[in-house]
Amino acid sequence: MLLNALKKKIKDREARIGVVGLGYVGLPLAMAFAERGFSVTGIDVDKRKITGLRAGQSYIQDVSQAVLKNALKKKRFHATDDYAVLAHLDAVLICVPTPLNKTREPDISFVVAATQKIARTLKKGFLVVLESTTYPGTTEEVMLPLLEKSGLKAERDFFLAFSPERVDPGNPHFDTISIPKVIGGVGKNSTEAAVELYGAVLKRVVEVSSAKTAEMVKLLENTFRSVNIALVNEMAIMCDHLGIDIWEVIEAAKTKPFGFMPFYPGPGIGGHCLPIDPLYLSWKSRLHGFEAKIIELASRVNEDMPLYVVKRVAHLLNLRRTPLKNAKILLLGVAYKRDVNDTRESPAFDVVRHLLDEGAQISYSDPWVPEFQKMKSKKVTVDFLRKQDCVVVLTDHAAFDWRLIKKHSKILLDTRNASKGIHV
Ligand SMILES: NC(=O)c1ccc[n+]([C@@H]2O[C@H](COP(=O)([O-])OP(=O)(O)OC[C@H]3O[C@@H](n4cnc5c(N)ncnc54)[C@H](O)[C@@H]3O)[C@@H](O)[C@H]2O)c1
Secondary structure, eight states, X not given: OHXXXXXXXXXXXXXXXXXXXXXXXXXXHHHHHHHTTOEEEEEXXXXXXXXXXXXXXXXXXXXXXXXXXXXXXXXXXXXXXXXXXXXXXXXXXXXXXXXXXXXXXXXXXXXXXXXXXXXXXXXXXXXEEEOSOOOTTIIIIIIHHHHHTTSOOBTTTBEEEEOOXXXXXXXXXXXXXXXXXXXXXXXXXXXXXXXXXXXXXXXXXXXXXXXXXXXXXXXXXXXXXXXXXXXXXXXXXXXXXXXOOHHHHHHXXXXXXXXXOOOOOOSOOOSSSXXXXXXXXXXXXXXXXXXXXXXXXXXXXXXXXXXXXXXXXXXXXXXXXXXXXXXXXXXXXXXXXXXXXXXXXXXXXXXXXXXXXTTOEEEEEOTTOSEETTEEOOOOOHHHHHTOSEEEEOSXXXXXXHHHHHHHOSSEEETTOTTTTOOO
């Protein structure tokens, strides 16, 4: 039986694995399988990435050069832009982007393109797993028919599953191996095949009843975060009006040992997940005639935060009789979160845009991001700080010297509470 043959190959570490899309998700995943004895082929359309990887250069913070070089040396990892290699593999894990289009609707064209290419070489006993975050139904309604165009039948001839990626780039406590992996196939055989594969490498797999359940799990997780961050952002604005310190409120609230989980306000949300994933869900929901009110509202509240930050800057300057026009504003941190170099969907883009609209003179400093919006990152010195009319903390990177910043800034708007407890 095809399923048993695949399971045996996996057990014996003879199954050859492909990873399509070698970005923040795909490259660490490829390394996880390679480090645990599998032969892994990474496929990406970006030729520069392939050239770099072949030379042992990792562009992903969570994958060290040493780990990559070791995988190359042991011939456990090979990178290519040629999908034809799939003909020699036994399973493929898809980690391509799932962004929004210009009208802020799901753009699954990368998933479709990858699936169409996989369909060309699809063979009996092959396992396909989608890891990209997407709306419920993508695996079954979009990928399955594309793959079955090959003439092969899912469950009988090949296996198809969804397993959401939960990796948290830059998180030193949890990685690809230690984060439990949810898996749902388009049928029992597909689930079993995918569970066998991930179970061979990861600490824990969590089986669910269908691919669309697994797709929904990921969206619940990220929507949960987006909604709670929106709530606390709204609370933060409220607290500003009421003269209450939101950070003190959260610290006290989190002493409750049950029923409360702390979320923190900020200048908005960023990254490839939180600003996007909930909109995948609300879009799908609309197709079924149901308006996801809380999700849409939360997205709007979070999207409005950069403008609120700029309003606060204007207000603080105003108190010192300084107009925002021509004011010198230094932004600290433009990455979407602490200690990463990823600026995708970062709220810093909108903060910069709104400040420029008001005629402010902007500079920024980010130890992780050397260039941003045609600007170069500045060094934070006493002299430079003193020349600024206002300093705005957007990302609380550990490398910043908060004492120096607090001591020498005329106005400090700290949207992350990074300078908390520092007395100067
Ligand atoms: N970044 C995260 O923290 C994170 C966490 C969990 C889930 N996800 C999800 O994982 C998916 C991938 O995200 P990412 O951050 O790794 O994206 P990324 O942009 O870092 O990487 C995607 C890679 O896919 C390649 N690619 C695009 N089209 C391709 C194709 N047709 N064939 C082969 N390669 C192709 C790109 O060149 C790129 O290298 C998304 O759905 C995202 O929502 C991301």
